[in-house]
Amino acid sequence: MTAAAHTAAGPRRKVRRSFTDISFAIFNYTLLTCFTFICLFPFLNTVANSFSSSHAIQAGEVVLWPVEFQLDAMRAVLLDKNIIRSFFVTVFVTVVGTAFNMVFTIITAYPLSRRDLKGRSYFMNYMIFTMMFSGGMIPGFLLVKALGLINTIWALIIPGLISSFNVIIMKTFFQNIPDELREAAIVDGCGNTRFLVQVVLPLSGASIATISLFYAVGHWNSYFAAVLFIDNPDLYTLQVKLRNILLLAQMDTSLEVIQQYDGGLHVIQESLKAATIVFATVPILVVYPFLQKYFVKGALLGSIKG
């Protein structure tokens, strides 16, 4: 709003903020604060629920802050072997999966970023077409089945190995590296591979971080692939486990029937539901503040070029 403060021609002028301007600003800030609060409120309520006693929840006393603070629900979640196992399955898939994703995305993106590479537009079209048309769920499933990946952890890593969207983003990052660097390197006798490893990668730290995060969040949150390809309970991911618990809990609150929960008969308490949700969310919340700016940068580049 300091638009008119400095103009190339003429002295500095102070613009008197009109009444409408000020009321607009108040209106704007208020509305934005409201929206942000509405956006956040469901989480805060859920977190509060996870630390409140079931009695307080049922009495409707919990709004933003825990009432009758208890740690039992959270303790029950952390001590549940199946939940912990599914947590580690998800960690494995996220870490290993992202590593694989990055290696293959980088080696695909780098050649495509080289303008001097003949035939790269054919490959680009080949890749982009897959973004517009696909065989669908059933052929995809049958393929994974035919490859013998069903009920293995690799079914969660290999089918989604390379995302054409991310390749395009990465390629754009690589293209921003000046050609002069490469020409200088060639003079020094540096080959393509060495150039990639010793020059391009170190310079691409930000983009590598960004794309890694895209993949990592995708793995962490993925549910459909796990449900599609895996029915061995030992290989359930965190999201699948969460879904099972919440589904039982749903039926519980709407039908008020005691459900079987992992072998034992329990009434799924409100606080337990909430605690499970919080448990699955905490890892993302913890890394979020630090990594958020990378996501934004990546999204920007992806949208402009993609």
Next chain:
Amino acid sequence: MQADVQAAAKPRAVSASQQRAAKGFRKELKKNFDLYLYLVPGFVYFFVFCYIPMFGLLIAFKDYNIFKGVFASDWVGLQHFRDMLSLPDFYEIVRNTLMLNLLGLIVGFPAPIILAIMLNEVGSKLFKRVSQSLLYLPHFLSWIILGGIIYNILSPKYGIVNELLRSLGLGEIHFMASPFWWVVVYTLSGVWASAGWGTIIYLAAMSNIDPHLYEAAVIDGAGRWRKIIHITIPGIMSTVVILLILNVGHMVSIGFEHPFALMNPVVSDVAEVISTYTYSIGLKGGEFGLTTAIGMVQSLVNLVLILGANYAARKMGREGLW
């Protein structure tokens, strides 16, 4: 005579240039052999996981038998497509998919634009950054989590929303059990999850608007509203159009996780969409041929829509996707 000589000369000329092209390519191959090698895994990956399943579309025309495989199964022609059209569920799932997508578009498309405009007008950088960070948050959580939270707060007995309604003297609403309210919740939850993140693109587009335009407007006496309507909005129009094309192009597809996380048996009349139906009838029920046929039609309509929307945009003088 002339024609014969020319005809005799031509084949040799063509093959000579072809030879040159082949030699040129071989030279390129040698020069950047390692780069082409790097492209091999990607090529194989896309071939195996994207192009081979396209061959799997043949299943739409066959009576798929697991033991015979795709190629040896019996050919049934358009039988599955006929079945598809005579299936009462089919119209329901298509209607639901279109309805949810359309509502999502009507409500969800303007939301990030409006939010971005509002954020753009905010003077305090700190406020802007903090509120943006908070608004992006739902985008990073899985639908399982979001769905769990939604069921939590909308629960008839224990949920905070109904608690509020009760305290206001209104009765409680079974949001997730009523077809009408379920659709409302679906649409609004879609906005909740994506509006914040969507502002990124529009804010970036707004930052590309020439600040001199704003200065000139102020000199001409334009207030905030005027500036928004006459500068900001036209300035982001090309971005808006591109995103609109992308969204329209996906009118018949719908993700799996959003409807799946929110649905329950009571509302399946409105909640069952193409993707969830394919999953339950196709994968779990084994109706491969039928659901592959549905999927194929869906992919084709998608392709036509996205090409059509792009064409329409270019006709209107805007830059399309290509």
